[in-house]
Amino acid sequence: MHLLYRYREFIRNLVLKDLKLKYRDSVLGFLWSLMNPLLLILVYGFVFGHLFRGGLSDLPYFLMVGILPWNFFAQSLMMATGSILDNGNLIRKVALPMEVFPIATVLFNLAQYVLALLVFFPMALLFFKVSVAWSWILFVPILALHILFTVGVCLMASTATVFYRDVRHFVEILLMLLFWLTPVVYDIRAAAAPLRSALYMNPLSYFILSYQEVLYYNAYLSLSRLGTIIALTACSLAVGCLLFVKCKKRFAEEV
Amino acid sequence: MAEDIQVVEVSKAFLIKHNKADSLKSKVIGFFHKRYRERREILWALKGITFTVSCGEAFGLVGRNGSGKSTLLKIIAGIYQPTSGSVKTPGNARMGAMIELGAGFHPELTGRENIFLGASMHGLDRKEIEGIYEPVVAFSELDSFMDTPVKNYSSGMYARLGFALAVNLNPDVLLIDEVLSVGDEAFQRKCIDQIDRFQAEGKTILFVSHSADAVKRICARVCVLDHGVPVFVGQSDEGLDRYRALLAL
Numbered sequence: 136m137h138l139l140y141r142y143r144e145f146i147r148n149l150v151l152k153d154l155k156l157k158y159r160d161s162v163l164g165f166l167w168s169l170m171n172p173l174l175l176i177l178v179y180g181f182v183f184g185h186l187f188r189g190g191l192s193d194l195p196y197f198l199m200v201g202i203l204p205w206n207f208f209a210q211s212l213m214m215a216t217g218s219i220l221d222n223g224n225l226i227r228k229v230a231l232p233m234e235v236f237p238i239a240t241v242l243f244n245l246a247q248y249v250l251a252l253l254v255f256f257p258m259a260l261l262f263f264k265v266s267v268a269w270s271w272i273l274f275v276p277i278l279a280l281h282i283l284f285t286v287g288v289c290l291m292a293s294t295a296t297v298f299y300r301d302v303r304h305f306v307e308i309l310l311m312l313l314f315w316l317t318p319v320v321y322d323i324r325a326a327a328a329p330l331r332s333a334l335y336m337n338p339l340s341y342f343i344l345s346y347q348e349v350l351y352y353n354a355y356l357s358l359s360r361l362g363t364i365i366a367l368t369a370c371s372l373a374v375g376c377l378l379f380v381k382c383k384k385r386f387a388e389e390v
Numbered sequence: 391m392a393e394d395i396q397v398v399e400v401s402k403a404f405l406i407k408h409n410k411a412d413s414l415k416s417k418v419i420g421f422f423h424k425r426y427r428e429r430r431e432i433l434w435a436l437k438g439i440t441f442t443v444s445c446g447e448a449f450g451l452v453g454r455n456g457s458g459k460s461t462l463l464k465i466i467a468g469i470y471q472p473t474s475g476s477v478k479t480p481g482n483a484r485m486g487a488m489i490e491l492g493a494g495f496h497p498e499l500t501g502r503e504n505i506f507l508g509a510s511m512h513g514l515d516r517k518e519i520e521g522i523y524e525p526v527v528a529f530s531e532l533d534s535f536m537d538t539p540v541k542n543y544s545s546g547m548y549a550r551l552g553f554a555l556a557v558n559l560n561p562d563v564l565l566i567d568e569v570l571s572v573g574d575e576a577f578q579r580k581c582i583d584q585i586d587r588f589q590a591e592g593k594t595i596l597f598v599s600h601s602a603d604a605v606k607r608i609c610a611r612v613c614v615l616d617h618g619v620p621v622f623v624g625q626s627d628e629g630l631d632r633y634r635a636l637l638a639l
Contacts, residue, residue: 141513141515142510142513143515144510144514144515144516144519145507145510145511145513147510148506148507148510149507152496152499152503152507155499155503156496156498156499159498224493225493225494225511226469227464227469228469228487228489228490228493229469229487229489229493229494229511229512230467230468230469230485230487231511231512231513298412299412299413299414300412300413301413301414301415384471385471387464387469387470388404388470
């Protein structure tokens with residue numbers, strides 16, 4: 136932990152490097168990061184709003200509440216999965232705490248997530264007559280838990296990839312499946328019974344549901360829901376850290 | 391700070407994997423087909439290395455290609471773990487490992503950005519980096535290229551920036567791996583001078599090279615490695631004779 140603190144400047148520089156390189160020499164710059172969620176919201180809004188006639192009012196806002204955190208998780212995981220392997224050149228030559236690489240990718244995606252929130256929320260307030268509620272305060276602890284949960288998963292995935300290169304492809308496909316097994320683009324209550332039980336098996340569902348509860352339904356979190364996401368976060372972090380710490384001695388030889 | 395580097399009975403085994411099964415598919419196929427199964431062979435890169443480098447000493451590691459010099463240096467730097475034995479390094483000393491100059495540079499970033507990235511990689515905070523920035527630029531003599539992406543640098547310029555950064559990290563212990571073979575002659579001399587200065591300041595230096603001249607110039611004692619086995623530990627002159635005898639074989 137104290138090593139991570141000592142290397143905070145390195146983490147900061149890694150995140151800045153990725154942000155800088157991503158937008159350097161592009162005309163629209165960071166607007167590109169908003170295109171992906173915007174397009175998803177428009178497409179799913181059209182499909183579910185007009186083709187299927189789902190029962191939700193202000194569907195685009197509902198989609199936004201789910202898609203932004205989903206994107207944060209999915210893109211963090213995709214990037215972090217190869218983060219140790221891709222920095223192999225460095226790991227073989229410089230002694231440094233290797234945790235910084237998956238953590239930096241999570242923070243990089245967090246920056247994009249926050250950016251998207253800052254743009255989309257005012258738009259939602261403007262166009263969809265979304266009313267601000269006190270329950271929104273709970274967004275902060277949910278986000279904090281969601282970040283830590285993501286870090287845990289990313290630590291596991293980046294470790295596994297060092298030893299089995301196919302984890303990367305597996306994660307890619309798993310995320311596609313997981314997208315539909317998470318109530319991101321539809322209301323969980325509209326899901327058929329067998330699907331619903333599958334949704335409840337997916338840890339990520341609980342985070343998305345929490346976001347929806349406080350931001351879309353303007354309701355407070357039940358204690359059991361809060362307890363569930365705390366427990367999931369603790370598990371993910373514990374397994375992620377243990378696995379990473381146990382295996383990292385061999386990283387320099389395996390990458 | 392007056393602590394030594396102690397290398398005690400260090401051995402390092404690498405697993406050489408033929409038909410390396412680093413994907414699940416190859417694991418599964420290997421399960422059914424003997425021919426495709428991963429065969430493992432153990433290569434002892436280092437065997438029973440013991441020596442002590444006292445504080446302020448310049449110590450050389452010499453040997454032919456593949457004799458284990460770099461592996462040993464990486465173990466001392468803490469990048470690899472020894473299979474058996476132990477390495478004790480001064481606890482609070484800054485270890486400066488020059489294993490590859492500019493290892494952490496990103497080609498798309500400018501010289502300036504790379505100095506900040508590269509220095510933070512060694513655990514410096516922003517204030518410290520701002521403090522060494524000017525000396526790095528001055529040492530590298532690349533003042534007018536600080537806003538150029540390093541992908542446009544020549545390999546000599548790249549190495550100069552790397553070396554300038556490495557020496558300004560102000561390490562207490564220097565681990566130098568064959569990095570003086572880069573840059574033009576003038577810059578090489580500058581590097582050697584810098585190493586002399588470090589020696590005069592009483593810093594511990596571990597110097598890896600297969601150039602007998604450079605070792606003789608810098609180090610009082612050497613360890614000669616052959617196929618991972620220490621054939622000699624002691625005075626440079628005698629050690630370099632042993633090394634030359636090895637080369638003649």
